[in-house]
Amino acid sequence: MDTNTRSAVEGGSFLIRPATTENVFIPEDFNEEQLMIAGMCDDFLEKEVLPHLVAIDQQEEGLMPALVDKAGALGLLGAAFPEDLGGLGKDFVTATLINERLGGGHSFAVAMAAHNGIGSLPILYFGTEEQKQKYIPKLASGEMKGAYALTEPGSGSDALGAKTTAKLSDDGKNYILNGQKIWITNAGFADVFTVFAKLDGDKFTAFIVEKGAPGLSLGAEEHKLGIKGSSTRQVFFEDCTIPVENLLGEVGRGHVIAFNILNIGRLKLCAATLGGAKRALGISITYAKNREQFKTPIASFGAIRHKLAEMAIRTFATESALYRTSAWIDAKEEEFRGSGKEEAESLLGAAEEFAIECAMLKVIGSECLDYVVDEGVQIHGGNGYMDEYNITRAYRDSRINRIFEGTNEINRLLTLDMYLKRAMKGRINLMGPAMAVSKELMSIPDFGEEDGSFAAELKAIASFKKAILMCAGAAVQKLMMKIESEQEILMNIADMAIET
Structure with missing residues (x-):
């Protein structure tokens, strides 16, 4: 079924409303074109990326940019960009599918996601028409590579604590930037950076900085635990001069850009980790079928079968949550377009509507992949510790996903924070369902049997949701405004919601 035929739902409403088949998209709903694009991504990885993983990890000169160029030639970089800006104009589900299918590409997947996402x-x-016409067609083709410079030595999760400064030149023609950014993905070959700095000391603002700008310099490549083939460098600004036309968005509104882009980035990260989990699961199944102990393939042993089954279950659950949310964003985007909003405003508004789900998906996807690769190493036994087996690379590369795009701790806290703020603003009605749960607890229990398909499972899910509302309501009632400082409680309630 086309995603646009589904009616839009409210962000966060899964907690207070039962799911219906009319509003749930599943991978079996992919259309023929989407399946063809998925196949193209699979072929690209098999032919262009996976045979060269060692060279990629060794950062062979020019290899990663060349791979990004090849992806651009296939239309994979700008698939979701508008056609009049050099893209293919595909919907959000298709863009998510591309991220997933390329997600098993290790360091290449990171470079790719950074380029066509935050880069x-x-x-x-947020760009002006002139900025979009100048940069987006070249970013869509791969002629230019993008990077995103937000993090600093003293400001990671606290992005607004940035120390990088910007000031207007005396003649009013340029901005002058001074400061330092760290851990910037694609920095070694990027042609254009989105940089955040404080204008006049306090106005957090975004700027477009091109490679070669006077005063821009790069540090050496970082030596990392994993994603070794991904270019990660410090970026320095020493009286870095850029034209005033390179102001991105509005002065003092850089946080709007940063946080809105992160909403989309978190969902895309879930897609990439899903792709990585599927590939690691496939590697582990193949190994278990071929590895023999006691003259028997280890895949026939109950302990190994249990591991593989749990890996598959978590991967399936992640996939279900990811594409359900992607289709909801598509439907909400279409609703906003129908109300007369512009293209960019429609997608940003749709992503913001489901910011709660995006934060949860980031946690779900990254922790699913961590579980799958960890168990994959265990299935491989001693071989899993040897570099010649690709599961070791998957294990190393996985760890970063619980850190970037906001740590999983931050995303757990955000989940409850956004729920509570939306409830206080009247955007979502948590009070009514919470009061209904309280009333139900005081009434005579219903011991009747439910009929129908998955009746017991549906009843369990409904009970999970009631437990979340009860615990959250009790916490708010007892702690009131102090609840923001009770992070253990917030994170445990977030985990309840994530598991549900």
């Missing part, structure tokens, strides 16, 4: 979307969604 390009700030200009696409």
Whole structure:
């Protein structure tokens, strides 16, 4: 079924409303074109990326940019960009599918996601018409590569604590930037950076900085635990001069760009980790079928079968949550377009509507992949510790996903924070369902049997949701405004919601 035929739902409402088949998209709903694109991504990885993983990890000169160029030639970089800006104009589900299918590409997947996500979307969604015409077609083709410079030595999760400064030149023609950014993905070969700095000391603002700008310099490549083939460098600004036309968005509104792009980035990260989990699961199944002990393939042993089954279950659950949310964003985007909103405003509004789900998906996807690769190493036994087996690379590469795009701790806290703020603003009605749960607890229990398909499972899910509302309601009632400082409680309730 086309995603646009589904009616839009409210962000966060899964907690208070039962799911219906009319509003749930599943991978079996992919259309023929989407399946063809998925196949193209699979072929690209098998032919262009996976045979060269060692060279990629060794950062062979020019290899990663060349791979990004090849992806651009296939239309994979700008698939979701508008056609009039050099993209293919595909919907959000298709863009998510591309991220997933390329997610098993290790360091290439990171470079790719950074380029067509945080490296390009700030200009696409917040740039002036002139900026979009100048940069987006080249970013869509791969002629230019993008990077996103937000993190600093003293400001990671606290992005607004940035120390990088910007000031207007005396003649009013340029901005002058001074400061330092760290851990910038694609920095070694990027042609254009989205940089965040404080204008006049306090106005957190975004700027477009091109490679070669006077005063821009790069540190050496970082030596990392994993994703070794991904270019990660410090970026320095010493009286870095850029034209005033390179102001991105509005002065003092850089946080709007940063946080909105992160909403989309978190969902895309879930897609990439899903792709990585599927590939690691496939590697582990193949190994278990071929590895013999006691003259028997280890895949026939109950302990190994249990591991593989649990890996598959978590991967399936992640996939279900990811595409359900992606289709909801598509439907909400279509609703906003129908109300007269522009393209960029429609997608940003749709992503913000489901910011709660995006934060949860980031946690779900990254922790699913961590579980799958960890068990994959265990299934491989001693071989899993040897570099010649690809599961070791998957294990190393996985760990970063619980850190970037906001740590999983931050995303757990955000989940409850956004729920409570939306409830206080009247955007979502948590009070009514919470009061209904309280009333139900005081009434005579219903011991009747439910009929129908998956009746017991549906009843269990409904009970999980009631437990969440009861615990959250009790916490708010007891702690009131102090609840923000009770992070253990917030994170445990977030885990309840994530598991549900």
